[in-house]
Amino acid sequence: MSLAVVRSRALAGMAAPAVQVEVHLANGLPSVTLVGLPEAEVKEARERVRAALINCGFEFPQRRITINLAPADLPKESGAFDLPIALGVLAASGQIPIEALADTEFAGELSLSGELRPIRGALAMAYAVSRESAAEREPRFILPQASAAEAALVSGVKSTGARTLLDVCAHLTGTVPLDTVLAAGTVGQAAAYPDMADVRGQAVARRAMEIAAAGGHSVLLIGPPGTGKSMLAKRFAGLMPSLTEEEALESAAVLSLVGRFDPHAWRQRPFRAPHHTASAVALVGGGSSPRPGEISLAHHGVLFLDELTEWDRRVLEVLREPLESGRIHISRAARQAEFPARFQLVAAMNPCPCGYLGHRVKACRCTPDQISRYQGKLSGPLLDRIDLQVEVPALSESELLSAAPSEPSSAIAERVNAARERMLARQGRLNALLDEGDVRTHCTLRPQADEMLRRAMSRMAWSARTVHRVLKLARTTADLAGSTDIDAPHLAECVQYRGVLNAA
Template sequence: MSLALVQSRALLGLAAPAVTVEVHLANGLPAFTLVGLADVEVKEARERVRAAILNSGLEFPSNKRITVNLAPADLPKDSGRFDLPIALGLLAASGQIAADRLAGWEFAGELSLSGQLRSVRGALATALALRGQGEAARLVLPLDSAREAALVPDAPIYGAEHLLDVVAQFLPPGAEGQAGEPSGWQRVLPAPVADAEPGADLADVKGQAAARRALEIAAAGGHGLLLAGPPGSGKSMLAQRFASILPPMTVQEALESAALASLAGRFTPARWMRRPTGSPHHSASAVALVGGGSPPRPGEISLAHHGVLFLDEFPEFARSALEALREPLESGHITIARAAQRAEFPARFQLVAAMNPCPCGFAGSRQRACRCTPEQIARYQGKLSGPLLDRIDLHVEVPHLPAEELLDAPPGESSAAVRARVVAARQRAIARQGQPNQALSGQALQDAAGLDEAASRFLQTAATRLAWSARATHRALKVARTIADLGGSEHVGVAHVGEAIQYRRVLSAK
């Protein structure tokens, strides 16, 4: 048979559109033509496939005119993931394997020149997209990638170490025994989840009762948090321990988070079921934070999906990078539109930002005099726009600790104890409205708040006197609802609103 069809998958954001690899062998001048909007690394598959087939002891049809089409032709294809399906298509078209036995299978994998299979980016994202589309095809991947993809429940994933391992499964009838038992072929099942290694504990933080309380509220409700204070006051220490008090991930959350890490080539099985914490340097560009490129890749906000994005030295980030965070903070996703294609990535992350109150860092400090002028302080804080500050629910001051309190104070409350209260409060919110308090909006927020009359008047008065926007008012109401949940209260009272109001007074929008 001179024509063979092999099924594979491309990557377009978190989607995995189907790609049919069509291989045709014809008489004529020997040539190897690859078409179908293939990127440079895909076109280089011609040389990898040729060497892999020959070095595996198989026959390469070098006396034929070879045409490989990656359909659909208008879908961009990148990476070396099409090496394996192209090689199998050539072997099927030349009669070395049975083309009809390839039906119901999908393949992805990069080939080395010796025929060994190398792992590919986005294996877990591919398996997750297949499950979401209701596809029943069996997926064949390099062994390392197969272990990653097998984390998707009930996914039929097969792994192979070498091209010959795959070829042995699809030999023509009567030829199966000639190949011997393939050593590298196996059905891959999910590996057992390892116990989480103990990380940084909140007990290491001494003092800072107000900041610790703010961390607990942020974790319980899914709120964003801005820590402002002088250098060395413990802002980074608090942020690095924030993930330790967050509720455990559900399997669906873990799959979404791991799929995004897989797209970026950052996934490791050791991080399975653990909330990610991203901490990009303040020199990061807007594209690095929100994603982009061609083809579009996820940025730091998407890699922190269902986790924490810690931005230290917050005002030092480029203005364009900070302003790019505004829409994802509100919507929980980012849409990257380019002339050739469009991709959407989830970005439901918790922002924890840290900053100094002024350029020298000591404005308002009793330990050291500030040398900044009022104009310099206003210019520094003015790097953070009003709309961006509006979208951060809690603004908390982290003061400098005296040496005696730092050295003589006993350890603080452990992360496990705080996490127990956070989980209980989050469960109350989920039982009431099916989502964390931070995700509430519109009528759902009004219904879930349960404000009594005195609390409602108090909030209205505060919003008027502090000149809050409608967004700031609603976010203060969400924080009050979370404080009530932590206290086990069904209704939001004056005390809950009063505490929520104080978390929006450290910085003013300039």
């Protein structure tokens, strides 16, 4: 038979749609035609496959070869189609049995010697397959060895790894079967987060980080240089519980799309800290073939933006929608892709251009107009979406040198976990994710707290969004205290975290 069909996967955002690699041999002058919207790296597969087959001792058919990647309207990229194309050529020419290709999907890049090289997106492919309701049997993948270890993390997908094209062919002919890769990475390693015990003093900032970690809130740290803003941010992930299996798969699938997934970091919260010169595309994702940006790579983790006022204002504005929706939709003329972006934003900035506004010793040299313009680099709508604005003051000599060790991250994490359990038992989600109806249902104020909220709304001219965010923040504070309703002390603590900046 001169026609063979091999199943594979493309990468289109998180979808990883199915692709059929159809190989047909016909009479005529020897040629290889590749159709089906292949990108340049896919077109180059013709030469890699030819050299790999010859160097592995197979015969490359001297016939007219047509390779179709269906569906034809789906753009194809990456070298992952090398292996299915090579197997299609071998099956169409009768060198391996066609029936052995049934019910198995293949992906892998070939070297000229026939070795299989890892591909990006293997876990994303397996994750997409596991969620296809139409699958009637357990999906099977044959991938390069390293890529198969990634795919094996997805339960319900049988992942088999191979080192060379010869190994795959020996498996398909029944000569030397390949072993199924076990998901050894699911054990993972203990997260090596820095400990909060390293931070001296800063009780208010530490408390704010605890509230943010418990409820999933965003936080902005404001203070002079060297007061511990970056230290607090780098220790924030250590206050959060380990990822659930579903969250870990979602996070790992996004990282796999750009080749950044590390099996040793399985179920650990990602921490992303892009430089302030990053572009909007680097932050939210994009490109002619849309790929995830930093906000998606921080999915279910922490996005730390240091020197926030040094960022281009237009770049920061693109954060507004993802902070609300938890997703980013990228549209290009020929491509559309949607990526998850449920991250916790931790940002840090100086209070003024010289950095010493409010410093206990050093005098600020900035004029009021300079301070206003500096803080005005952050728009009101963006600040409105940041739940906590926290001052991180400079420490005195005694606080810095003689203070006792602070509370460790493990003790804070216990309180955070307990508060999260209360939230999930009550409403099934974190407080930061409550919608307007949930706020009315679950954020019940006692009389004194209700009166305090009304006075704060009148004095500070809060928007409706700000009021809802303060209520959700107060609900988290009450959960940390084990309280059913929101009392005046819970609300008072949250009011102090609003309006630290003039722009707020």
